[in-house]
Amino acid sequence: MKNFNQTAHQIVIATRGRGLYEFTRQVMDQLGATGLQTGLATLFVQHTSASLLIQENADPEVRRDLDRFFARLAPDGDALLGHTAEGPDDMPAHIRSALTAVNLSIPIAHGKLVLGTWQGIYLWEHRVDPHTRQIHAHFFGE
Amino acid sequence: MKNFNQTAHQIVIATRGRGLYEFTRQVMDQLGATGLQTGLATLFVQHTSASLLIQENADPEVRRDLDRFFARLAPDGDALLGHTAEGPDDMPAHIRSALTAVNLSIPIAHGKLVLGTWQGIYLWEHRVDPHTRQIHAHFFGE
Amino acid sequence: MKNFNQTAHQIVIATRGRGLYEFTRQVMDQLGATGLQTGLATLFVQHTSASLLIQENADPEVRRDLDRFFARLAPDGDALLGHTAEGPDDMPAHIRSALTAVNLSIPIAHGKLVLGTWQGIYLWEHRVDPHTRQIHAHFFGE
Numbered sequence: 001m002k003n004f005n006q007t008a009h010q011i012v013i014a015t016r017g018r019g020l021y022e023f024t025r026q027v028m029d030q031l032g033a034t035g036l037q038t039g040l041a042t043l044f045v046q047h048t049s050a051s052l053l054i055q056e057n058a059d060p061e062v063r064r065d066l067d068r069f070f071a072r073l074a075p076d077g078d079a080l081l082g083h084t085a086e087g088p089d090d091m092p093a094h095i096r097s098a099l100t101a102v103n104l105s106i107p108i109a110h111g112k113l114v115l116g117t118w119q120g121i122y123l124w125e126h127r128v129d130p131h132t133r134q135i136h137a138h139f140f141g142e
Numbered sequence: 143m144k145n146f147n148q149t150a151h152q153i154v155i156a157t158r159g160r161g162l163y164e165f166t167r168q169v170m171d172q173l174g175a176t177g178l179q180t181g182l183a184t185l186f187v188q189h190t191s192a193s194l195l196i197q198e199n200a201d202p203e204v205r206r207d208l209d210r211f212f213a214r215l216a217p218d219g220d221a222l223l224g225h226t227a228e229g230p231d232d233m234p235a236h237i238r239s240a241l242t243a244v245n246l247s248i249p250i251a252h253g254k255l256v257l258g259t260w261q262g263i264y265l266w267e268h269r270v271d272p273h274t275r276q277i278h279a280h281f282f283g284e
Numbered sequence: 285m286k287n288f289n290q291t292a293h294q295i296v297i298a299t300r301g302r303g304l305y306e307f308t309r310q311v312m313d314q315l316g317a318t319g320l321q322t323g324l325a326t327l328f329v330q331h332t333s334a335s336l337l338i339q340e341n342a343d344p345e346v347r348r349d350l351d352r353f354f355a356r357l358a359p360d361g362d363a364l365l366g367h368t369a370e371g372p373d374d375m376p377a378h379i380r381s382a383l384t385a386v387n388l389s390i391p392i393a394h395g396k397l398v399l400g401t402w403q404g405i406y407l408w409e410h411r412v413d414p415h416t417r418q419i420h421a422h423f424f425g426e
Contacts, residue, residue: 004146004288006180006283008251038290040326040422042182042247046258048198054386056332056378061367065375066382068364073215073357080210083203091207094198098208102196102261103247105326105387107422109292114420116330119386136256138182138249140282140424141290146288148322148425150393184324184389188400190340215357222352225345233349236340240350244338244403245389278398280324280391282424 004142007034011043011135015125018089020053020063023135024121031113031139039108039141046134049093049126051100057120070096076128093126100124108141146284149176153185153277157267160231162195162205165277166263173255173281181250181283188276191235191268193242199262212238218270235268242266250283288426291318295327295419299409302373304337304347307419308405315397315423323392323425330418333377333410335384341404354380360412377410384408392425 009030013021031041045052056062074095077088084091104121106113115121123133151172155163173183187194198204216237219230226233246263248255257263265275293314297305315325329336340346358379361372368375388405390397399405407417 002288002290004144006144008180008249038292040182040324040424042249044247044249044256046256046261048196048258048260053382054332055382059367059369062375062378065365065367066379068366069358069379072364074211080214081207082210083201083207085201091204094204095208095211098195098197099241099383101243101385105247105328105389107292107326107328107420109420114328114330116332116418118332119330134258136249136251140182146286148286150322150391182324184391186389186391186398188398188403190338190400190402216353222356223349224352225343225349227343233346236346237350237353240337240339241383243385247389276400278391278393282324 002142006140009137011137013123013133015133016130017128018125019067020122020124022057022120022122027121027137028113030137031108034139036108036139036141037111039139041106041108041113042138043104044136045102046136048097050133051097051102051124052104053100053122053124054104054119055122056118058118089128096126144284148282151279153279155265155275157275158272159270160267161209162264162266164199164262164264169263169279170255172279173250176281178250178281178283179253181281183248183250183255184280185246186278187244188278190239192275193239193244193266194246195242195264195266196246196261197264198260200260231270238268286426290424293421295421297407297417299417300414302409302412303351304406304408306341306404306406311405311421312397314421315392318423320392320423320425321395323423325390325392325397326422327388328420329386330420332381334417335381335386335408336388337384337406337408338388338403339406340402342402373412380410
């Protein structure tokens with residue numbers, strides 16, 4: 001019989017407004033503390049105007065380009081949109097959330113996340129103003 | 143040794159055509175019946191022209207705006223597209239599916255899904271005509 | 285007590301450049317070899333310029349249309365973008381990755397993935413040149 005186990009953690013990220021915030025290290029550290037060698041890590045962001053992204057962690061210009069692209073695709077104050085009561089960036093934030101991911105599942109092998117060489121884990125804040133964002137992390141394995 | 147368990151359920155949603163259909167309550171009720179306190183819920187939609195979405199469940203205008211946005215981004219009858227045999231809304235439905243999610247992974251804590259205050263779980267029907275949609279729900283934990 | 289087990293596999297796909305590469309059969313065969321009857325399969329692509337997609341496996345025109353759509357949405361050589369050192373298709377590849385998925389979670393029932401009739405599993409190569417792509421597959425269940 002295998003000796004499976006699971007643990008849950010809360011990750012809190014205070015954003016300074018729209019942009020990508022890497023938290024790969026926090027997930028790695030939490031995983032290391034569990035002692036799990038093989039299994040599955042699940043990250044879930046508990047908001048509808050922020051998302052989770054795995055992207056290149058080398059050139060910061062990549063993150064600026066992602067922002068430029070999404071600003072063109074779903075611009076703030078878009079006349080098409082009717083949900084404007086919470087500000088011109090609120091509905092575009094919901095759209096960005098729908099186009100990206102609220103959850104990530106990353107296998108664990110040899111005690112580590114199986115991230116590729118250039119992959120980092122990011123919270124993507126879609127609102128212009130700073131927010132405090134909650135991410136639930138679930139680790140399972142043996 | 144932990145007392146892990148898993149169960150599977152089928153969720154069937156009869157849509158009235160394109161739009162968002164909330165089924166948070168069904169998932170919550172199925173989870174409640176399992177008695178699991180900590181673990182992982184996985185939802186998987188078994189179609190290529192519908193998807194799963196976690197979005198704001200407060201103002202219904204948010205869902206209308208999501209529809210407006212995707213109708214502009216991937217319009218029905220788009221002259222760019224060659225796969226037209228199944229109707230002008232079929233290939234745009236596949237594109238909407240590719241841009242969103244077919245599966246969701248939501249951790250379970252204290253016997254509940256760890257959804258944020260405003261998060262609801264939706265089936266997103268991308269076809270114009272009504273369809274019967276199948277979602278497989280898998281719960282695992284202890 | 286349940287008899288849970290887990291296994292991990294590496295799937296390697298040599299692409300011939302941009303496009304969709306189906307590998308449903310490889311995942312099915314690996315799952316079959318595990319003997320698992322009920323559980324969860326997780327696929328994770330270890331790159332930031334390729335993604336995973338579940339799409340229609342019938343008409344190949346669907347895949348061509350997906351490529352046409354994304355070529356219009358995030359064109360190579362887009363003047364908006366600043367990260368150009370790795371070629372005109374590199375930043376668009378990162379954008380395509382952000383708009384799609386790096387991981388898929390597919391429940392297992394009766395010894396099989398619960399894929400719908402028309403659903404196939406694809407690696408989506410976003411770069412123009414051929415690449416060797418790594419996918420980590422994790423199976424868990426009983």
